[in-house]
Amino acid sequence: MSAFTKLQQQFKRLSRIQHAAAICGWDQAAMMPEGGNNARGEALAELSVISHQLLTAPELDDWFEEAHEEITDALDIANLATMKRAWQHATLLPQDLVEATSIANSRCEHAWRQQRKNNDWQGYNTNLKEVVRLAREQAGYFAEHAGLNRYDALMDIYEPGMSSHKVDNLFGEIKTWLPGLIDEAEEIQKTRQVITPQGPFPTEQQRQLGLNIMGLLGFDFQHGRLDTSTHPFCGGVPEDVRITTRYDEQNFMSALLGVIHETGHARYEQNLPRTLAGLPVGQARSMGVHESQSLFFEMQLARSLPFTRLIAPRIAEAFQRQQDPAFSADNLYQLNTRVKRGFIRVDADEVTYPAHVILRYEIERELIEGGIDTEHIPDLWNEKMESLLGLSTAGKNDIGCMQDIHWAGGAFGYFPSYTLGAMYAAQLFNAAQQHLPGLEEKIGNGDLGGLFEWLNKAIWSKASTLSTDELMRQATGEALNSHYFKQHLQQRYLA
Amino acid sequence: MSAFTKLQQQFKRLSRIQHAAAICGWDQAAMMPEGGNNARGEALAELSVISHQLLTAPELDDWFEEAHEEITDALDIANLATMKRAWQHATLLPQDLVEATSIANSRCEHAWRQQRKNNDWQGYNTNLKEVVRLAREQAGYFAEHAGLNRYDALMDIYEPGMSSHKVDNLFGEIKTWLPGLIDEAEEIQKTRQVITPQGPFPTEQQRQLGLNIMGLLGFDFQHGRLDTSTHPFCGGVPEDVRITTRYDEQNFMSALLGVIHETGHARYEQNLPRTLAGLPVGQARSMGVHESQSLFFEMQLARSLPFTRLIAPRIAEAFQRQQDPAFSADNLYQLNTRVKRGFIRVDADEVTYPAHVILRYEIERELIEGGIDTEHIPDLWNEKMESLLGLSTAGKNDIGCMQDIHWAGGAFGYFPSYTLGAMYAAQLFNAAQQHLPGLEEKIGNGDLGGLFEWLNKAIWSKASTLSTDELMRQATGEALNSHYFKQHLQQRYLA
CATH class of the missing domain: 1.10.1370.30 (Neurolysin; domain 3)
Structure with a gap:
């Protein structure tokens, strides 16, 4: 099986996990009773971990290297480029930065729900500072890799x-x-x-x-x-x-x-x-x-x-x-x-x-x-x-x-x-x-x-x-x- | 971290994947429009693969061996026994038998939906024969391991x-x-x-x-x-x-x-x-x-x-x-x-x-x-x-x-x-x-x-x-x- 084919299979596996996450996410918003929220949060986090593992599996390094040699068709090239982009976004950041960001963002977002109601800018600012610090750090990694400035590197994600x-x-x-x-x-x-x-x-x-x-x-x-x-x-x-x-x-x-x-x-x-x-x-x-x-x-x-x-x-x-x-x-x-x-x-x-x-x-x-x-x-x-x-x-x-x-x-x-x-x-x-x-x-x-x-x-x-x-x-x-x-x-x- | 703790963490990961599968399965029966069925089937199959991988990860062999030495409490012993039981059910069968069974059962069940309507015993029997052959083979593995006869080994699952x-x-x-x-x-x-x-x-x-x-x-x-x-x-x-x-x-x-x-x-x-x-x-x-x-x-x-x-x-x-x-x-x-x-x-x-x-x-x-x-x-x-x-x-x-x-x-x-x-x-x-x-x-x-x-x-x-x-x-x-x-x-x- 060619490296290019193996990559496509890996991304299809990933998309199936994301299918489950999408349906569970929809259910959480549209169907789930309140009491299911903690268990659901854990299940969704586990699917994220599995997705990240699929996307950062060590064999992908070689596959991406080999796949470039295997294809000439324009669609295949676009296909490979979009896979590579997703892979790089997942692999560029050090694991401890990903975790710190996830914790800081959750904390800030969670507290914000109440702080907004209370017009509590000081409280919000305390958390937001850390969110921005980590976002800048993330952006730095992306920016360096892509040769962009930091903000452009973040906008490029979307x-x-x-x-x-x-x-x-x-x-x-x-x-x-x-x-x-x-x-x-x-x-x-x-x-x-x-x-x-x-x-x-x-x-x-x-x-x-x-x-x-x-x-x-x-x-x-x-x-x-x-x-x-x-x-x-x-x-x-x-x-x-x-x-x-x-x-x-x-x-x-x-x-x-x-x-x-x-x-x-x-x-x-x-x-x-x-x-x-x-x-x-x-x-x-x-x-x-x-x-x-x-x-x-x-x-x-x-x-x-x-x-x-x-x-x-x-x-x-x-x-x-x-x-x-x-x-x-x-x-x-x-x-x-x-x-x-x-x-x-x-x-x-x-x-x-x-x-x-x-x-x-x-x-x-x-x-x-x-x-x-x-x-x-x-x-x-x-x-x-x-x-x-x-x-x-x-x-x-x-x-x-x-x-x-x-x-x-x-x-x-x-x-x-x-x-x-x-x-x-x-x-x-x-x-x-x-x-x-x-x-x-x-x-x-x-x-x-x-x-x-x-x-x-x-x-x-x-x-x-x-x-x-x-x-x-x-x-x-x-x-x-x-x-x-x-x-x-x-x-x-x-x- | 003790082997016993590692086992519990592994089974909790597994339960989170099964959470996602349970919700996607419920959705398939209660919410999903017909056209989503193929993609859902693939997503659920992928979750099964992931579950099986978690349950048969090679490190579990050692963990189970070590965990026995670590515990004395009755609840811990029951806890370990039920984990071991699930692990053995997943590891006892050769992979090719699991796959052959999955294919034969799906084929038989799928055809049965129509055959039953047509009272087509002959058609059904053709598929059922293979289902029974494979069930006997599976039962043989379980029976040998547990020292039971074949039927008892299957009933023991439920x-x-x-x-x-x-x-x-x-x-x-x-x-x-x-x-x-x-x-x-x-x-x-x-x-x-x-x-x-x-x-x-x-x-x-x-x-x-x-x-x-x-x-x-x-x-x-x-x-x-x-x-x-x-x-x-x-x-x-x-x-x-x-x-x-x-x-x-x-x-x-x-x-x-x-x-x-x-x-x-x-x-x-x-x-x-x-x-x-x-x-x-x-x-x-x-x-x-x-x-x-x-x-x-x-x-x-x-x-x-x-x-x-x-x-x-x-x-x-x-x-x-x-x-x-x-x-x-x-x-x-x-x-x-x-x-x-x-x-x-x-x-x-x-x-x-x-x-x-x-x-x-x-x-x-x-x-x-x-x-x-x-x-x-x-x-x-x-x-x-x-x-x-x-x-x-x-x-x-x-x-x-x-x-x-x-x-x-x-x-x-x-x-x-x-x-x-x-x-x-x-x-x-x-x-x-x-x-x-x-x-x-x-x-x-x-x-x-x-x-x-x-x-x-x-x-x-x-x-x-x-x-x-x-x-x-x-x-x-x-x-x-x-x-x-x-x-x-x-x-x-x-x-």
Whole structure:
């Protein structure tokens, strides 16, 4: 058996362990009774240990060396490169650093849950300092190996090929027009009347509506399901994708848009090529590209006027509100495109959202590069919120720099993916419009097959066989360009 | 670290992998969409491989040797013995035999699902022959090691310490009075009027009733849940027990008694001592003892008149049938104690059930010992059904010897556990009555705490720290004695 084949078999074994971990993780969030948590935590940790052992088995050194000589095909080369990347991430760090990081991150994240509620910055900062120290140390190892600076080395985990230089350009450009666009949009919307639908909207009716719209969006129920969890997510495995939402009986739109968002993630997963199943090259390209699919579904498609017209009757029917003016397509559209600056990222609309991401990016980059320390965060946060959104978080760290789980859990370099995803999505939707004449009309008629076929060909079926730049070039004719995102916001919000 | 400690750590690792397998297995039965099946099968197989590797790691040889010298405490000795037993079961068989068996059993079981529907004995027999050949070979390895005959060596997997000699005595005794008791009971019941409750009984109402009765029976919802699956079972892990049922909208009693049965299994699991969690000595004693708990709940408790009186009002309320005479306690009691001989084991009442088990036991023992071959099964089955229940299965193998999954999947030596469980349950209930004066009245009043406390002390908390004989002796004053089962049936069915 060739070394290349042996590597593929090892990675398929790994993916089977990760299958078990994904299902147990989903179960923990969606099904497990509280009392099972300790045992589950131990079981998941054991699966991590086994995964790490498979990925760092000593024989892999030789296999990787030999495999390079064995292959010439472009797909094989991409396949080998993605395996090697995963292997290097697992082997570059000394074991005691991995363990220290795991302990520090867990401690910080666990304490943060209470500290955030108490607006206890001092307590949080004590733990966060150590998390940052270890993240810098980790980043140092990755950076040295890849010849990158530290922050770029961390961002590369989530967004391979992306650099802070590129992000600076993209985000810098956005910063030039975003505050003005927010002002204008709010001004325009001031005079518009929007009727808030009045609940209650029973959970079971909301769930049925969600399932209905998932069907419309092509979710494959033979390979996935919808459930409920406190924090919505898309989990499971490509063969069996588990999406979750949460229901608010006073506001059905939140769960519905959440379901649509996760359905975007799910269709990407469900349509990854089965021929590459279990191999890193068969996985989604990056966090940003993944987010581009959820935002394509949620922002580009679901909050558009044609799609709102398509589903408004289904929504009204689900709750028996066919005569209620709040359920008209125009009103629902106004409702789903309202711009309102606020403190909380996860509650932000698509116009103000990039401001939340940009400020986090700017702070975390400096944190990892060592330009600032954790004690500088609250003031910087306040300053940037003032400048981007005109809001002060002075003394309000609970709704400021303590609101997210990412840093508490040691995930630095992830935040840019959200806005990169929004930009990819806008650029992809624009390309789809070029490729599919009459797209808006088709969407209004519920004729979505062509759009999904295009996405499948352009993104889903490609998995990680191309670099992100090349993926975007083949799909849209150029690498990521923030112009399309700006154009999208202008057309939707300044019209 | 002592060898004994290292062994315990290794077995705890193993139990964490088995935790993941248990949850993924539950999910496969209760949650997974059809299309996830192949990937799930591969993931579960990988977890088996990992478990086997942990259990057969070469260093265990030395650890077991050294550990014997390190311990003197009785609990430690039992702990070591149960670990050693699991290790020997995993290491005794040559790898190629394990693989051949796994393939033959899967093939036979898979084909059986269709062959049974088609009453295709010839097709089934072709595969079963190979399954039996390999089971005999496996049994040979175990038998040689343990100094037992082949069948006893297989039965010992499920029922440690049990022997065909003991089972022959127990079942032989039952055979002397069972056919007569069935005749008498049917005769007595002939003249009784039983009203069958008329459906539909909506699934959600049935589920709520099941949850209600689970609560009454002390199921700990912080450490477990109730779901739906085609074949009801009790799965998960002691910290998080997953029971399932299936609902028939025309017959609520079937799901309700199923839930009560699985709750018996669940309470045993939920009350295994946490101090021994993850160790073989902390697991349930045997399949028969496990079944004794489910049958204690279902047969001894739930089908009794006092308990029926206790729950009849809850049942009537669940379906809003407070005025329906079918829902009177007396009618429900008649309904739940009806004796009716039939072909299908899983549909049998508690009086005819032992006949189904005894005939299977007699046939499978001869099969494994080599006294008969698979082609003799249909005639023997027919003969024994005629003699025990007066029913002919000639030409009806689909409802005869092809009805069960056990042999198709290579599980020989399991069947006795069902009736051993029924006998343990009767003996335990009798002992509980001796220990708890006024038990029937307490049950009627819903005062079940004392009974569960007694079961916990006698059985649940003991896990595998005692042999089954010793467990029964400490709980009831004597080892298993079929007298109590006979007495139970006589009191309930001939009164």
